[in-house]
Amino acid sequence: MAFEITVNGEKRTVDADADTPLLWALRDELGLKGTKFGCGIAACGACTVYIDGYPSRSCVTPIDSLGEAEVTTIDALSGKAADAVRQAWVDLQVPQCGYCQSGQIMAAAALLSETPKPSDADIDAAMSGNVCRCATYHRIRQAIHHAAETMEG
Amino acid sequence: MRAIFSNPTHTDGSADGTTGGFRPSRRQFLIATGGAGLGLMIGGALPGLGRAEAAAGEAAENLINPFVIIRPDDTVAVLSKHLDMGQGTAHGLTTLVAEELDARWEQMSPEFAPADASKYNNTAFGQVQGTGGSTAIANSFTQYREAGAMARAMLVAAAAEAWGVPAGEVTVDDGTIAHAASGKSAGFGAMAAAAAAMSPPSSVTLKDPSQFRYIGKATTRLDVKPKTEGAPIFALDHAPEGVLVAAIARPPKFGATVRGFDASEAEKINGVVRVLQIPAGIAVVAKSTWPAFKGRDALKIDWDESKAETRGTKELRAEYAALLDQPGKVFQSDGDSEGALAGAARVIEGTFEFPFLAHAPMEPHDVTIHFDGEMAEVWTGSQLQTVDQMVAAGTLGIEAAQVRINTLWAGGSFGRRAIYDSHIVGEAAQLAKAWGTPQPLKIQWSREDDIKGGYYRPAYMHKVRAGLDTEGNIVGWHHRIVGQSIVAGTAFEPGMVHDGIDHTSVEGVAGNSYRIPNFQGELHTVTVGVPPLWWRSVGSTHTAFVMETMLDDLAAAAGRDPVEFRLALLPEGSREAGVLKLAAEKAGWGDPVPEGKARGVAVHKSFGSYVAQVADVTLGEGDAYKVDRIVCAVDCGVAVNPDNIAAQMEGGIGYGLGHAIRNKITLTDGAVDQTNFDTYEPMRIDDMPFVETHIVPSAEAPTGVGEPGTPPAAPAVSNAIFAGRGVRWRTLPFTDNRGGAA
Numbered sequence: 099m100a101f102e103i104t105v106n107g108e109k110r111t112v113d114a115d116a117d118t119p120l121l122w123a124l125r126d127e128l129g130l131k132g133t134k135f136g137c138g139i140a141a142c143g144a145c146t147v148y149i150d151g152y153p154s155r156s157c158v159t160p161i162d163s164l165g166e167a168e169v170t171t172i173d174a175l176s177g178k179a180a181d182a183v184r185q186a187w188v189d190l191q192v193p194q195c196g197y198c199q200s201g202q203i204m205a206a207a208a209l210l211s212e213t214p215k216p217s218d219a220d221i222d223a224a225m226s227g228n229v230c231r232c233a234t235y236h237r238i239r240q241a242i243h244h245a246a247e248t249m250e251g
Numbered sequence: 252m253r254a255i256f257s258n259p260t261h262t263d264g265s266a267d268g269t270t271g272g273f274r275p276s277r278r279q280f281l282i283a284t285g286g287a288g289l290g291l292m293i294g295g296a297l298p299g300l301g302r303a304e305a306a307a308g309e310a311a312e313n314l315i316n317p318f319v320i321i322r323p324d325d326t327v328a329v330l331s332k333h334l335d336m337g338q339g340t341a342h343g344l345t346t347l348v349a350e351e352l353d354a355r356w357e358q359m360s361p362e363f364a365p366a367d368a369s370k371y372n373n374t375a376f377g378q379v380q381g382t383g384g385s386t387a388i389a390n391s392f393t394q395y396r397e398a399g400a401m402a403r404a405m406l407v408a409a410a411a412e413a414w415g416v417p418a419g420e421v422t423v424d425d426g427t428i429a430h431a432a433s434g435k436s437a438g439f440g441a442m443a444a445a446a447a448a449m450s451p452p453s454s455v456t457l458k459d460p461s462q463f464r465y466i467g468k469a470t471t472r473l474d475v476k477p478k479t480e481g482a483p484i485f486a487l488d489h490a491p492e493g494v495l496v497a498a499i500a501r502p503p504k505f506g507a508t509v510r511g512f513d514a515s516e517a518e519k520i521n522g523v524v525r526v527l528q529i530p531a532g533i534a535v536v537a538k539s540t541w542p543a544f545k546g547r548d549a550l551k552i553d554w555d556e557s558k559a560e561t562r563g564t565k566e567l568r569a570e571y572a573a574l575l576d577q578p579g580k581v582f583q584s585d586g587d588s589e590g591a592l593a594g595a596a597r598v599i600e601g602t603f604e605f606p607f608l609a610h611a612p613m614e615p616h617d618v619t620i621h622f623d624g625e626m627a628e629v630w631t632g633s634q635l636q637t638v639d640q641m642v643a644a645g646t647l648g649i650e651a652a653q654v655r656i657n658t659l660w661a662g663g664s665f666g667r668r669a670i671y672d673s674h675i676v677g678e679a680a681q682l683a684k685a686w687g688t689p690q691p692l693k694i695q696w697s698r699e700d701d702i703k704g705g706y707y708r709p710a711y712m713h714k715v716r717a718g719l720d721t722e723g724n725i726v727g728w729h730h731r732i733v734g735q736s737i738v739a740g741t742a743f744e745p746g747m748v749h750d751g752i753d754h755t756s757v758e759g760v761a762g763n764s765y766r767i768p769n770f771q772g773e774l775h776t777v778t779v780g781v782p783p784l785w786w787r788s789v790g791s792t793h794t795a796f797v798m799e800t801m802l803d804d805l806a807a808a809a810g811r812d813p814v815e816f817r818l819a820l821l822p823e824g825s826r827e828a829g830v831l832k833l834a835a836e837k838a839g840w841g842d843p844v845p846e847g848k849a850r851g852v853a854v855h856k857s858f859g860s861y862v863a864q865v866a867d868v869t870l871g872e873g874d875a876y877k878v879d880r881i882v883c884a885v886d887c888g889v890a891v892n893p894d895n896i897a898a899q900m901e902g903g904i905g906y907g908l909g910h911a912i913r914n915k916i917t918l919t920d921g922a923v924d925q926t927n928f929d930t931y932e933p934m935r936i937d938d939m940p941f942v943e944t945h946i947v948p949s950a951e952a953p954t955g956v957g958e959p960g961t962p963p964a965a966p967a968v969s970n971a972i973f974a975g976r977g978v979r980w981r982t983l984p985f986t987d988n989r990g991g992a993a
């Protein structure tokens with residue numbers, strides 16, 4: 099069955115069953131490979147996208163639930179917070195294997211858009227859904243503070 | 252066409268049993284290599300196959316030597332013979348080449364070498380290409396520097412010839428070749444074709460460390476920026492035109508086999524193309540991932556469990572515990588431990604338990620294969636390329652030289668991708684064979700497949716009795732270990748099991764650096780049908796915990812400071828003592844610890860590197876605690892990239908601590924109880940302490956950093972809790988001590 103969904107500002111047609119998770123529609127049907135697969139049960143955040151601006155788990159979001167909603171993926175993520183986060187990730191050399199980092203960056207950029215000067219507790223609260231098996235958490239925390247500073251300046 | 256295509260209806264693939272079992276024996280490996288032994292055959296079997304050679308044949312690229320390609324646009328590709336799974340190896344090797352080549356950092360490009368053990372073997376593994384044991388930089392340090400120096404010399408020779416000037420007057424700096432007197436200069440790309448045609452110099456002189464501009468400096472990892480953009484660099488992302496995706500239903504208990512199955516419901520699912528039996532289980536092949544998963548869930552399979560492992564954690568634990576009270580095979584015996592313990596003023600006894608652990612790398616396993624009947628091409632995060640190549644070849648009935656392995660960036664491994672039986676690539680080969688016609692096929696594992704899939708850090712138990720004299724000196728130590736051998740029955744057994752002792756079961760107890768008199772170590776190796784595997788820091792995952800918490804108990808019993816007690820037992824000037832002193836100093840060891848807080852220490856050597864950690868812990872209500880900070884000191888010889896060393900310490904600590912906090916794999920009647928990150932809950936950001944890493948300056952040859960950060964973390968925390976509460980947690984994960992504590 100064909101669904102029309104809005105991804106990164108474009109209307110796209112996905113020919114798949116209604117229960118197909120957005121994650122697999124993005125990756126397998128639309129060729130958008132930035133969003134990664136980690137657990138499939140909303141427990142790791144590797145598949146984080148924005149749905150109408152909110153960080154959401156695409157692995158548990160069926161395509162038939164999207165309606166008119168606007169989906170944004172790491173492949174097209176941009177803006178002041180996203181730029182600051184990416185630069186901070188490079189400056190502090192955050193990624194190791196990098197596999198979780200699409201989701202980490204989506205979550206961090208969303209946090210900074212809402213809370214420009216987050217505390218450690220704010221960071222823990224916003225980021226605790228995003229697993230990093232390489233345990234880059236220490237640098238993620240520092241990089242978010244660093245990004246917050248650069249956004250101010 | 253190969254013979255297997257003569258019977259396209261042959262789809263069950265199970266009859267010939269090529270790699271049906273979990274663990275090919277050493278004998279099977281020898282057969283696969285024609286009986287001539289691993290090294291010899293591989294060394295000679297793989298000429299001219301790899302991507303590098305193929306690339307060199309194209310005008311666009313110039314292969315200067317097996318490790319360096321210089322492209323006309325000045326890009327210097329460094330071919331990493333090792334997998335990069337986040338440990339920064341590709342970056343490290345790129346640094347070594349850039350250094351000796353006098354390249355500009357921005358022109359460097361880390362890439363992966365093809366599978367070809369004749370050129371790309373890990374010299375620490377003999378004639379096998381692979382990554383593990385924190386050997387990547389250690390075995391490549393001179394090799395990659397020489398490759399860079401050689402490339403530089405060839406560029407200089409090419410420029411000298413082109414400009415008609417003496418080679419001795421040509422300089423290379425920051426990516427530019429120049430001749431001052433004539434004012435001529437060129438980039439690397441302009442001279443690359445001529446350089447590639449030169450015969451390599453017979454010897455090269457390497458830089459003196461005082462001249463280093465990249466080694467020992469914090470260079471920006473070139474893979475970081477793409478990783479912030481979701482770059483499609485992983486095996487997950489590889490999707491050749493027309494690829495079909497398979498999910499495999501594997502046995503619910505290790506060793507079970509398919510008696511029969513009904514695929515009718517699965518075949519009704521939109522997108523499912525075909526269901527077929529392979530030795531590994533039942534494969535549902537679909538147009539894309541989701542229907543493959545859905546189809547797999549819809550299968551009805553009748554499993555034959557007659558040969559399966561049906562013992563659960565409860566039964567295994569009882570068997571291990573009984574063995575702790577029986578003499579085992581002696582792996583170390585100095586003096587008379589029983590006599591010394593009988594005469595000791597005080598004996599401290601401890602029994603320790605360690606669960607099975609899954610590696611759970613962030614990227615679930617995935618592999619793509621395309622077999623055209625002659626050649627097989629494989630794309631995956633390959634960590635033991637040589638074994639992957641052999642197993643795929645053996646399964647498909649072709650020569651290893653007909654298997655091309657494309658190594659991709661891996662989303663973590665922690666040991667999970669270095670598999671003695673290459674079962675992940677093996678399954679792909681089984682599927683390609685069963686499919687029967689040329690078709691790109693990808694096998695996608697779910698997280699449940701990974702968590703339930705075995706190849707765990709084996710469960711272990713230890714029992715230690717250690718005696719003190721009236722002065723508080725250790726007079727004797729008796730140490731018994733019970734657990735599975737990781738390598739028994741595999742091609743790695745001859746190299747790693749000696750006189751019935753698997754070194755990986757005892758390393759860290761055997762050969763520990765403490766001067767302990769009257770020491771006896773014994774091992775019971777048990778046979779369990781759960782496939783075991785090395786897990787970040789291997790034997791040290793349990794031995795460091797036992798040694799370092801016992802030492803703390805003994806220090807407390809002797810009324811001595813834990814750091815001072817250890818220093819007195821370590822040889823004067825030892826590298827253990829060096830890191831221990833540095834960590835203690837940086838952590839403010841000896842300063843008063845505030846109310847409600849506690850501090851603990853541990854030191855351990857693994858993979859030739861020395862690491863000490865001091866843990867600061869906040870004690871909460873009841874059993875609650877939070878690890879606030881870990882101060883880490885490491886001595887790994889020359890620090891090739893200090894920032895990456897720090898990153899590996901942070902990651903190693905997080906990995907060790909995360910599992911110590913709450914992770915375990917348990918079995919009920921042989922079936923794994925955990926399924927996904929809900930029941931095997933990973934460490935999260937709010938569990939992660941602040942980490943501070945200090946590196947001991949050293950001129951020794953570099954040693955590994957991927958694993959050695961892991962072992963001290965859990966014992967340092969157990970020691971802090973002991974210091975704060977007087978309660979000893981000897982079972983991992985810590986949650987399993989609750990109730991008995993406080």
Ligand code: FES
Nearest residue numbers: 136137140143157
């Ligand atoms: S893959 Fe969606 S949360 Fe893990």
Ligand code: FES
Nearest residue numbers: 196198230231232
């Ligand atoms: S960087 Fe490897 S999982 Fe986060």
